[in-house]
Amino acid sequence: MDFQIEPANIGFLDALYLIEKQCFDVDAFTKRQIAYLLSDYSAIALVAKAGPVIAGFIIAQMETDSVDFGHIITLNVAQVYRGKKVATRMLEAIEVLIKLRGADECRLEVREDNYAAINLYTSLRYQCICQLKGYYGSGHGLYFKKSL
Template structure:
């Protein structure tokens, strides 16, 4: 299976929204929110495509607080394409793009019962730095970061 990465944009909005809904149900971003995220001046976006379709995407925002960092806002992979290293590939490419821009840290949130995602993030070197009470409605979130 040949997967290629390209910049995600508004042209892909309907497909990205369908994937977001499939992956996150009631926690999914709305189509309007995704449109905003795709066009934000501080966004880095990637879509993973097979021969015909988008099978995953990632949206990262560059944020500046006490440090300039990349913030993974959403990462989604179509159910039938999971466990094929697509998320790993997208994260590694995002990290490369962040480093290219001189950004030395990446952060993300994940639902505390999303064990598959947590395992992936730990495997890629992300460390838990906090717990987010009721971040996902009634579910708690975990806050992770990685020095690039």
């Protein structure tokens, strides 16, 4: 199946929220949070489309502590499109855009029992830096980084 990666905009909000709810039960972003992210100047949002259908989306925010970095805020692929490298393609695309905005690093958090996502990040050379105790309330998180 052919997927097109393109910028997301507020017109996609309903579709993105449906996928978000399908992907997460307790930790899902609200529709309002997704709307905020889609309109935030410091955010980069992409969708993967299979024809007219949105198969997945990814949102990162540009942040700074000691260095500038892209922070992957959410990454979701609708159930029926999983296992087809949609997430891989979206991550690779957003890394290019993060680099273009001047950052040499990408960071993200993941639940420590989310083996699919951990395998995905590891396959793309993200490295686990530390555990984030209680990060998800009901579970611990892991903090991953990648040099771009």
